Amino acid sequence: MSEQIVIIGGGFGGLYAAKRLKRAPVEVTLIDRRNHHLFQPLLYQAATGALSPADIATPLRRLLKDQRNARVLLGEVVAFDVANKQVILSDGVVSYDKLIVAAGSGKNYFGNDQWAAKAPGLKTIEDALEIRRRILTAFEAAERTSDPDKVREWLTFVVIGGGPTGVEMAGALAEIAHETLRNEFHSINPSDARIILVQSGARILPTYAESLSARATDSLERLGVEVLTGVRVTDVGDRSVTLSTPEGATTLPSRTILWTAGVQASPLGKALAAATGAEVDRGGRVIVEPDMSVPGHPDVFVIGDLANFAHQTGEPLPGVAQVAIQQGSYVADQIVRRQAGKRVAPFRYHDRGNMATIGRAQAVAEIGPLRLTGWFAWQIWAVVHLMYQIDVENRLLVLIQWIWNYLTRKRSALLITDREQPAATATAQPSLNLITNSGSLLRVSDIRERKSS
């Protein structure tokens, strides 16, 4: 029987490992709890209504359909039994000869998990739809409110975290407020929205060159985003966020708070550590050997966001798609080389560059020694992100929507959807209350018509 390779996680690392094993004399089982591969770098576009979820996600079965030696299992891994070489699922067991754990990362609220409901993060399609719902609902609620304080509360958007996701979210929010929704409301002017990007460190995009951080700050400020650096979040409430600034503490009323400040490795890192005796770092990542294996377990590999690989620079490699892709391919190759009795070289990461968009048609990019900004960087960003889309149809759909959005300044998917039926709220509020409580009632004639011509 050919060697059984079990891969946990259908993100960049797991999927590229599986595909790289296409012609190897092995059987591949890819396990994921979701049925799709998600193109994470564009998830912020789904959260801001520029793309539909299906444009950036593809079923894993379809991606591996033509690979004869691969199968997909939809399942939830809960533990590892390395003595018996088994992965324990919530409803079964899968045996392996070689195991590749690529379970990725989730949100990190740094011990304040109670903030999660108030300030959602952006990791899954459900997260993106929830953020989209909150952003659009905020403008609608502001339109329905006559109290100026409440309008201000609804029109204040706070993005916590100045990494690429935070920068991209803040830029997209500015575009929505100033371009997309222009002239769509009567009582409010969407351009009155405040968009505040909060970064605890001294500069946004801290892993980029300083000149690019400065340029990104400048671009965001020209879009109307307030960029606060050196500011930490000390509390998140239902209708406000408390900040610790160099000048002291301040509480900012806001109904839409988004969290992009930290990632935490999947809990499977700790589960694997418990099973193998491996060490995890503070972020929950498994510290791996130079060949991406777990110390003392040469048949168990950890790759991508879940791995702490510090052998190259002394620092762990960043949790980006490129690292996961290269590690996935590397581990697949290594398995084949070991089978063939060939020598294996340690993993080496080749940094192909980093880039982030800033609103409409602006970006910053580092590619080797190059530092690019502006429209040209944005063009490169767009080409690279289209190239890495695995599904050809999605590539086409994304391209068309980008061109359309660029030309019309519209966004394709500005829907407020929810599994909760709005009817439920109506029955909970008898109309009698509303009529007697007439002090707070809204009348059409009360509303100042401010629609610009």
Added chain:
Amino acid sequence: MSEQIVIIGGGFGGLYAAKRLKRAPVEVTLIDRRNHHLFQPLLYQAATGALSPADIATPLRRLLKDQRNARVLLGEVVAFDVANKQVILSDGVVSYDKLIVAAGSGKNYFGNDQWAAKAPGLKTIEDALEIRRRILTAFEAAERTSDPDKVREWLTFVVIGGGPTGVEMAGALAEIAHETLRNEFHSINPSDARIILVQSGARILPTYAESLSARATDSLERLGVEVLTGVRVTDVGDRSVTLSTPEGATTLPSRTILWTAGVQASPLGKALAAATGAEVDRGGRVIVEPDMSVPGHPDVFVIGDLANFAHQTGEPLPGVAQVAIQQGSYVADQIVRRQAGKRVAPFRYHDRGNMATIGRAQAVAEIGPLRLTGWFAWQIWAVVHLMYQIDVENRLLVLIQWIWNYLTRKRSALLITDREQPAATATAQPSLNLITNSGSLLRVSDIRERKSS
């Protein structure tokens, strides 16, 4: 101050009424509890993963953005105060001079509302995503099960209701089982799925010509759908549906039961009847005058699915988009004519035809005296449904996906998504239980490889 026209509902009726009033000397307020207009005729394609929700839905604000005399309110109407000419929302009051109620219809379980959770219907985007989730999850669950009875249960899909929506759902399910998912599974063959269409009447598509019903039955059966006519549903359970057939009662094990059997007018019909003394029919529709107004209330109109208009043929007009569109335009025109002191003719419906698709590249259509079937009817169906898309970008996205799906037999949006986080189920099931309960465990080596070459 110009006349205040308040429209409730942004479906076909309400939206076409609002747009028709673009150049009239009135102020239009369109109230909906959702922020988007939904192109209902293609909703089954979102439920079966052929299109994304945003491809068939457009924000009402965008659709009315360029109409200076129109505004959109996101709100939930709970009652009417016709004496004071006010619409009561869950959080406010809106005054009107003329009122157009176009609140549409929901699902009708004919007194068995407890079936709703077991057999979802198809009215909203959330419904479509829930149905999509159930269909795809059923194939995944069948793949993970080794008990042949359970596999059969998961692979039995029952569509209740033989109207256009039921026919289109059954055809799309057959296409998914026999084409889209082919070769994507290892333990099951998706083509083993049973798709059963249950119709209580003597024939499916009962409002169409008999020859078209026969042709649709024939087309469905060639796709592998079992068409049961003269069969009523007497119970819906968690894992089965009980049918009353001419031969007696029978219980059919199935994990995926879809309900397209009946529609029920919005509860706002009864609320309006209570406020105006109007009559409602058994389906909750308001019986209207020849000019679509409520008897005794010439300033209150009811249109679309919520109206029972029987003045033309003696039978109420059907709840289809064409009727709503024509009634919306008619009422708008009439309001303008009345302002100008002109005489108003009663509403007359011009039947432009009916059509339904049956799986891939087949359709039946009635257009005046013409009875069309097959590929040609499907082409007409596609052109008509693209033409009626209000948003140009959506028209383009739908067209591209149809061409792509036609050429590749893929579907764009086969995602299992849910607001519930899958992680929650994992923590609820401690791994210890799973290991001891090894009798039901699934092992990779147990699974017969049936992937065809």
